[in-house]
Amino acid sequence: MIPVDDTAQTRAGWLHRRDNPELEQKAVTGVPRDLVNSIDENGSLVTVPPVDWIICFVPGLQAQWWHRFVFSNHKHVFAMRPTSTGSWLLVEPWWTRMMVTILPPADAVKFLRWGGTGDILRVREAVPGNASQFRGWSNCAVLVAFVLGRRSWTWTPQGLFRRLLRETSTRRENVEDLLVEQFTKVIGQHSANALAVSADQLSLPLEELLTIIGRNLLEAMMTPSLIEVCYTAILEAERYPAATRVYAEHGPKRAIAVISRILERAVRDGHIELADCEAAARRFLAMLRGDIHLQAVLQIGRPPTPTELDLRARTAVKLFLNGARAERTANHVTE
Structure with missing residues (x-):
C-alpha cells in the first residue's frame, strides 16, 4: 500500500x-x-x-440531530494513507473545512480505531479520475468520493460505502492488519539499511566491522520515524499484539541474527571465543542501546549528535571485544 x-x-x-x-x-x-x-x-x-487509500466509515463521536437520518455505523467518512516514514496522511472533511494533515503513528491509530468501530475499506484512487466539481452539496461522502476520483451522486457515507464495495478491487481491512503491514515495511526498510554489509566491509577487522554496524544501528534507532513506531508499538501492545511482534521481529531480532553470524565467523577464524554467539549478540545490542533509546521514546533530554553516537558505538565495541578476548584468555589459562 x-x-x-x-x-x-x-x-x-x-x-x-x-x-x-x-x-x-x-x-x-x-x-x-x-x-x-x-x-x-x-x-x-x-x-x-495511483495509490491505495484507507477509507473509514464511522459512527459519530458526539450525537448530532441529523444522525437519526443516516446509517448507524456510517455517519461520517474520512480517508487515510500511510507514508513510507511511518506517519499517515489524513483527509477528513469537516463542516467548516477540509482537514489535511500528517499524523504520527500514535495519533493515526486513534483514527484507525475509530474506523474499526464502523467499516474500513482499501480503495485504489482513480487517476485522472472521473469525478466532477459540479456535484452540488459537498458533504463528507461527496468530498471523499472526489478525493478518490469517483463519480457518485450519493450524499451519504452509507451510499458511498455500498458504491465502493461493488468495485472488485475494493478490500475490507482491519486495524491490526494495517499496522502490521506498515510496521513491517517501515521497520524492515530501516533495518535493511542499517544491517547492509558489503563484501568489502566483511573483510575488515572485526572491531571496525562491528563499529560500522553499531553506528548504523544507533542512527536507525534514533530516527524520529522509528522512535514513533516504537512508541506506538508499546502503546498498542495490548490491543494489537501482532503489530508489536512485528516490531520485535523486524527490529531487534533481525539485528541479533546478523550480528550473531558475524560473531560466529569471528569465532571460526579464531579472533574471539564465545560459547553462545546469539547471547553475545544480544549483549552487544544491549550495550549499544543502553538507555538512550528509551530516553528518546519517552522524549527525555536532547537527541544525541552523530558524533556522540559514533563514540558510543566505538566504546561499546571495545568493551564487548575486550570481554570476549578476556574470556578467551581465561579459557586458555584454565586449559
Whole structure:
C-alpha cells in the first residue's frame, strides 16, 4: 500500500514531455513556458501513480440531530494513507473545512480505531479520475468520493460505502492488519539499511566491522520515524499484539541474527571465543542501546549528535571485544 519510488519513471516522463515538440503547449501569459510544456496528459505538472487509500466509515463521536437520518455505523467518512516514514496522511472533511494533515503513528491509530468501530475499506484512487466539481452539496461522502476520483451522486457515507464495495478491487481491512503491514515495511526498510554489509566491509577487522554496524544501528534507532513506531508499538501492545511482534521481529531480532553470524565467523577464524554467539549478540545490542533509546521514546533530554553516537558505538565495541578476548584468555589459562 505504501507507494514505491517512481522517481526514475516520473523523471523519464518529464524528459519525454520536455523534449517532444508535439507535446509543446501554448503558454498562458505570465506563466513560464517550461512549466506549461511540462504538464502531462492529465494536465498536471507531475505524474503521480495511483495509490491505495484507507477509507473509514464511522459512527459519530458526539450525537448530532441529523444522525437519526443516516446509517448507524456510517455517519461520517474520512480517508487515510500511510507514508513510507511511518506517519499517515489524513483527509477528513469537516463542516467548516477540509482537514489535511500528517499524523504520527500514535495519533493515526486513534483514527484507525475509530474506523474499526464502523467499516474500513482499501480503495485504489482513480487517476485522472472521473469525478466532477459540479456535484452540488459537498458533504463528507461527496468530498471523499472526489478525493478518490469517483463519480457518485450519493450524499451519504452509507451510499458511498455500498458504491465502493461493488468495485472488485475494493478490500475490507482491519486495524491490526494495517499496522502490521506498515510496521513491517517501515521497520524492515530501516533495518535493511542499517544491517547492509558489503563484501568489502566483511573483510575488515572485526572491531571496525562491528563499529560500522553499531553506528548504523544507533542512527536507525534514533530516527524520529522509528522512535514513533516504537512508541506506538508499546502503546498498542495490548490491543494489537501482532503489530508489536512485528516490531520485535523486524527490529531487534533481525539485528541479533546478523550480528550473531558475524560473531560466529569471528569465532571460526579464531579472533574471539564465545560459547553462545546469539547471547553475545544480544549483549552487544544491549550495550549499544543502553538507555538512550528509551530516553528518546519517552522524549527525555536532547537527541544525541552523530558524533556522540559514533563514540558510543566505538566504546561499546571495545568493551564487548575486550570481554570476549578476556574470556578467551581465561579459557586458555584454565586449559
